[in-house]
Amino acid sequence: MPAPSYRTIYILCHARSRTGGPEALHQLGRALRDLGHDARMVYAESDAVPTCLKGVVRFPEIADPMPAAYEHYDVPRTFEVLDEPGNAMVIGELHLDILQYLSEISPYIWWLSIDNGLRAVRAFGGFGAVRLARVKHLCQSYYAMSYLLEKNILGFPVFDYTTPQHVTAAAGWDGSRVDRILYPARGKWFTEWLQWWAPDLAWQEIVGFSPSEVRNLFLTSKLYVDFGSHPGKDRMPREAAILGCCIVTGQRGSAGNSFDIPILAGYKFRDSRLQIPRIVRAIRQIMSDYQNRIGDFEIYRAIIAGERLEFNAQVERVFGRNGG
Incomplete structure (x- = not known):
């Protein structure tokens, strides 16, 4: 037609x-x-x-x-x-x-x-x-x-x-990353439970930063965690992924399917308190084995780039x- x-x-x-x-x-x-x-x-x-x-x-x-x-x-x-x-x-x-x-x-x-x-x-x-x-x-x-x-x-x-500036920044970055976990204000009620279970890990809420500062946070951190409602194909998980972060999400909204956030099912969890031990265990594995785990997001990054x-x-x- x-x-x-x-x-x-x-x-x-x-x-x-x-x-x-x-x-x-x-x-x-x-x-x-x-x-x-x-x-x-x-x-x-x-x-x-x-x-x-x-x-x-x-x-x-x-x-x-x-x-x-x-x-x-x-x-x-x-x-x-x-x-x-x-x-x-x-x-x-x-x-x-x-x-x-x-x-x-x-x-x-x-x-x-x-x-x-x-x-x-x-x-x-x-x-x-x-x-x-x-x-x-x-x-x-x-x-x-x-x-x-x-x-x-x-x-x-x-x-x-995802804006081309992020794709360009990712291509030109070869610096080191710190053991830092980023998370947005949305879904904070659940992320705070994760922090309570893992107080020894470095958690950073993404609030009050300029766009360029957020980009630098993504470029220098190992993990982005998002247990928000995902009412659409949200930008922040994509920006975090293309800039080299591993991704862990909940299963609400667009995070509940394998098209909008096409990552392995093992990185998506229900936002239930019963799941917290499993989530924290997965987070610790990512932080201790980032160099190998980041390869699990190669397909996601390729999709974002296109x-x-x-x-x-x-x-x-x-x-x-x-x-x-």
Whole structure:
């Protein structure tokens, strides 16, 4: 089935936000423009209420809405959306309410973190209403695809990629690593139980660091542990892996399948207190035998290194190449 042809593709993005979702939306904008499309970012606050007049959906203007870190994607912005049949608009699952303002344009929902969007789904009327809506669905993870499929909703894969800076940094690093275990704020309730069982190990929560400092932590540490909810194909495990950390995760969300985090099952555990002795034993084995254990993540790192090419191919399959 040929991809549709659009005059303009608008991408709605939360203003001034520097997280995985907004970066993925900017990556989409860059990929679309590289395919010859007129793609434009539309920045809005989370509670934005646009005005609609004569086929124009206008969002309130915001000063400096784009973080400087996204300037290199070089995607133009606008606050006006022409609600016309020849145009398209991509929104994240948190902005389902915007669909009520669109009548002619072709809307796409990109499910970036499906668990975080459940409240918006309920406010929209549930998945039954989502299924009946005049919209196409894109998925950032296999987890989202399978979740939607259970609701009889077909989603097309558009998986974002780990920023090239991390891949480049990994290729150029040959330094030593310290016996340090990194973990995010999410899932902290369980990670603190692990620390209580292994107080002799060096644990470092990733909080309050700049992006470059986080990169250096990954480059100089041996292990990244993540028992968060994994509502999408999270960036941090991928960044840790490509920068040379071994990975241990829970089994919630996207960590529960072998596609979004394709690591050996022996490195994934239920976040149950009964599992703590097994988890701590696995962690100690990794820390004492890092040079051998890091080889278990070679396939994962290779997949991460090829994410951008796959992402571009997926975007082209959905939207086509403008003029060719």
